[in-house]
Amino acid sequence: MRYSGLRVIVEALTGHRGWKPVWRDPAPQAHYDYVIVGGGGHGLATAYYLAREFSQSRIAVIEKGYLGGGNVGRNTTIIRSNYLLDGNEPFYEFSLKLWEGLEQDFNYNAMVSQRGIINLIHTDAQRDAFTRRGNAMILNGADAELLDREQVRAMYPWLNFDNARFPIKGALMQRRGGTVRHDAVAWGYARGADLLGVDLIQNCEVTGMRIENGKVLGVETTRGFIGAGKVGVAVAGSSSKVMAHAGMRLPIESHVLQAFVSEGLKPFIDGVMTFGAGHFYVSQSDKGGLVFGGDIDGYNSYAQRGNLPVIEDVAEGGMALMPSIGRARLLRTWGGIMDMSMDGSPIIDKTHVDGLYFNGGWCYGGFKATPASGWCFAHLLARDEPHVTAKAYRFDRFLKGLMIDEKGQGATPNLH
Amino acid sequence: MSQKNRISGGQIDRSKVLTFTFDGKTYSGHPGDTLASALLANGVRLMGRSFKYHRPRGPISAGSEEPNALVQLRSGARQEPNTRATVAELFDGLDATSQNRWPSLAFDALAINDRLNTFFTAGFYYKTFMWPASFWEKVYEPIIRRAAGLGSLTREEDPDEYDKGFLHCDLLVIGAGPAGLMAALAAGRAGARVILADEDFRFGGRLNAETLSVGGRTGAEWADSVIAELAALPNVRLMLRTTVIGAFDHGIYGAVERVSDHLAVPLEGKPRQTLWRIYSKRALLAGGATERPIAFENNDRPGIMMAGALRTYANRFGVTVGERVAVFTNNEDGLQTARDLVEKGVDVVAVIDARPDGPLLPGIRHLKGAEVVDAAGRLGLKSITIRQANGRTETVEVSALGVSGGWNPNVNISSHHRSKPVWSEALQAFVPGEGGPQGLSAAGAAAGQMSTHAALEGGQKAAIAALAELGISAKADTVPEAEDRPLSITPKWYVNAGKGRAWIDPQNDVTVKDIKLAHKENFTSVEHMKRYTTLGMATDQGKTGNVLGLAIMAGLTGQTIPETGTTIYRPPYTPVAMGTLAGRSRGKEFKPFRLTPSHKWAEEQGAVFVEVGMWLRTQWLPKPGEKHWRESVDREVLATRKSVGICDVTTLGKIDIQGTDAGAFLDKVYCNTFSTLAVGRCRYGLMLREDGMVFDDGTTARMGENEYVMTTTTANAVTVFRHLEYCRQVLWPDMDVQLISTTEAWAQFSVAGPNARKLLEKIVDQDISDSAFPYMAAGNITIGGLRARLFRISFSGELAYEIAVPTRYGDALIRRLVEEGKAFDAVVYGTEALGVMRVEKGHVAGNELNGQSTALNMGLGKMVSKMKDSIGMVLSQREGMNQPDGYRLVGVKPVDPAATLTAGSHFLEKDAKPVIENDGGWLTSKVYSPHLGCDIALGYLKAGDQKIGRRMRAVNLLAKTETEVEIVSPHFFDPEGERLRG
């Protein structure tokens, strides 16, 4: 069924009798050419592009819970391609370009909204660093602008310009950055994949991997063994757990990241803003809630919930930057498990097991990467060679000293 | 307007009259009222509009679960959006306005959405607005955004203060209803440290809303007596207006005390609200239960509310919501509303009881097996349509309807650690399950103990059990007599009749139809249903509607309710003001200031300061007449290079390292060698991370055989110290080495320039001639007998020293140096001049020490000794970090001396296109060198060491500028270092 305004009107006038399930609930088959483990944004996108762009079939996505129930369903919905390093920027720019055509591509309104993102500047050294970054972005074909203090003031005159501990000195802006309705991304890919014949199998947790003679034969699950020609794992915070079934230790730690939403408010802030002098970034959803976040809690965790100090820390950042939000109320906090890698950048690579592929280490930047991650992982799965924008995302970069460390923090996952 | 719906009784102070306004109209009420109760007393049922359809709405509750009656409270900078009128305490002069409507509450243009509701079904927006692509940002979204949201925020700074506090207790009791009061009493009498917190402004919980007796008194009187006893116990802290917002790890609870929200403005020196972090050994959830509705067509009319709320308004506030009232219930508790209202003289026209049998209420029209199928009255309920058991329908005029679909125990906090609540068939509700926060138990209605007696008994038992785990024995006193009737509920989730809409989540306008659509489209998992329909995502987080929604979904899928499960309960229990969470950390107090020892002196001179991490450092010191910062900075640089300059360098990290293994320890943490350093000498040290990247640099001096003084960069002072402790304790635990951070113990000044020695000679007691104190010497000296340290080190490239005195003498030393320096036209220079001189000398600093650079990148590769094991030595040898065409530190000069450079510009070859394949690197730091009379810069250039002398372009694509530059050695000034040895 194709969605359109006309279809909505016709259905409305005929009692909404014609709507169909957005996806089937098939029972798992005995064998697939491709089994994608993880029904989050990345896994669903991978299956979608495998079928659509790489013309593969006999594909299943298996998900331990419900589709889109992981980090794609609990994040701050930001898209951008304002990365610095050669290993990253082409990939994220590819992703942003995919976002720009996504809704028409998968016929689902994910509310891709390019209302712009600014990273505030508070010191001269930060301006130097953002100038370097902005130039790298443009060299990579992305858009970037450097704003001075007055340009920022013109955009958001109610920011704390006059009584700030860390004065605002300008901003790096990417106008093509913005937000996307996160759940709709998962559902759009799921629906698109389902329409292309992909089996989406929910409530199906991987409990083991069958590997013989160095080759993967399939996965053991709570719904029985599922044979596979190739297994692609895209399970974010559960990466270490799943890959341990293949005997692997990863350059990844799982950490909890909290995010927050306020009560619904009339339009207050249009675009996305990050405040580096505090740990705070914010946007406003189309529904009116301020959506904001800050640092990870900082300790290994699979608990999907966080603690009070980070909530306070984030609110402090918010109040320092926007003193007029004091009377807005925080409505809800949530916590997702981030696959924090050792250099803050992801891995999309083959493993030492023939037929087993891995996609993870997204830290807390995985949402914006969803389309490109899916595309590049599908590319790797279908063709056995990395996509040109993802060729740096290899396991062996740590052994070879080719880290992609945007923050320059080294092998300390909780600082990325 | 008179309070036409005010009836007798209630816990309000009728001797005082408070006046207030709502949407500009003046009303009166009494102390003890909420805004909602006072408005209802005045006959106002319409208080808000719903989010999507802009339906007219009145309160459905008398508590914090309220989804409808949200108002903008106060005005000006204190305007707060989305305040629940049902919990806003009335004060004299309160002003409130309705929100999410235009032009007025009674007439709202966007109510057109309601007419178009058949288009605006759950998730309709995912299926349209896609063409043309650019229209989303340009057309559709702006319209949606303007229409969305509830109340509005001012753009003014919140004028109120907020505070934070920390409390400790043996037992935290959450909720002061019958269970909580009995628990606090048992624990308080046993001498335990107790905190009793309640979100209300009266202790007693439901007892305040009921007419039932406890121990022969009214519930409220009994609660008062308990509170009086608890108040007299020094080990009990009573916290009124305090909402426990969440359970965190290890017995830590967050709580918000609304200190001043019941006042027009906070009292002088008092915060508006306080965020408490409560450290409890044990906690008891006694937060009661929340009544839930039964969905039927047009069940959102103003005047339709929870049966229990109707009773609360009558019993506690002396208010009837209407003159003619009906009750629709599926359980025994709903009947109590009818009884109480009749008792108060209110006309109860019918009790519509969904249960087919059981005894009838005497003297009231009590319809068994009946249901309400519709309601009329757009701006306020006028009538309901009843369908009796025999199928006959009739329309009855009423102005208020109380609905009870049962009670949901407030399990939220018990599920904050993601444990699943369990389903109780008897209660038709979820009760706390296993695996909740450690040390937390539940009692009273929160635990499914629904009668007053059960709550009293349960509270006492739970407290005794919790204290027993702590080794405190509390005794079981007689539980006061109270009602103990069963709830006797028959499940009834929605009334299946007609084609109209029946609301489940009133604020977000989620109706039974939306649930059915979600089911049809296979959004059947409870999380999918929530996300697709937005059920439970409103400001009440589904406190009244969620169970209804999932029960209806369960009915559609054929699963049981427990199989369907709940969504996740997350903090906060009720929404919390951002200001409260931030406390005092805002404005200039966002982070503390660290001030240098010369700060006061510099302030007197009119210095310009700059934030450097937490530090405030002198950036430059303008002289009278200097209009541009460059004038000051150029002068400071030139004067230093010409004669002598003084700079406060206290912010550099200083670490004393002592012990017989101190030298060996430094050999481990620095990539170069320090054990061979002679006593009384300094050496530049380079510290790597274990991954081989440069971590930090600085000068370390050997002050004695087993005593070193390390300096770090300002930025890394804390992390280097942490790292050294790690190396000492974790990696080499048997090394005899001790560390102490002395960054704040010593005030340290750089004295640099050709006349540096002459200036210092006037101050220090020792011989510091070049032979006695050569380049890179270090030692303990005295200044007029006062102990001090002197290091002959130079960042500026001049003959230079750093002199340190105990911090308390720092102010005196700067004044002395300035005074003695007059003879040499000495200047004091700030961080800008410091930066200029270090770039002239090609020293790396923050912009080059970016955590992404190797020693090789910096031109310091040879410093990494392979003869010894040091942190980072092995991994610095990885191939990717040793590529011959990797980045190397270079100097950059514009070919045209008048041209300007910009840090962050990228290197491109002469005719290269601006694409990433041609990217040569970037300019890290740029300054204007008054010495050279042009801009100069440092940069990381690919294979830069092989490109000295080459001409390239420094391109700043952000500003669309570029400058032709010459790649030079980074040592612009005195490359042989003759001056610093002078």
Added chain:
Amino acid sequence: MIIHHPILGPRDAQEFVYLGDASLINRPDGLTAGVEAFYDYLYNRGNPAGEHRELWYHEQGDRSWLVVTRNTVTHEIIKVELARDVAKAAGRTK
């Protein structure tokens, strides 16, 4: 969270700085081990869902490095030791 410091008793975790897996104690010797060994030591992690031994530093306290054994699923803390003691027991010396 509350960490029961072996010397100082219960302290709010906010006083501490987290580093990560306590396997970082087992640093190879740089003069004998090569890049491979250091790579595995520094980068690869067990990252278990369950009991995890990890390094915390009492920065706003007595500067002790601690080995905390904590369940990463429940956040329950099972054991707290001085990292120095753990390191010595593991055979680390100078």
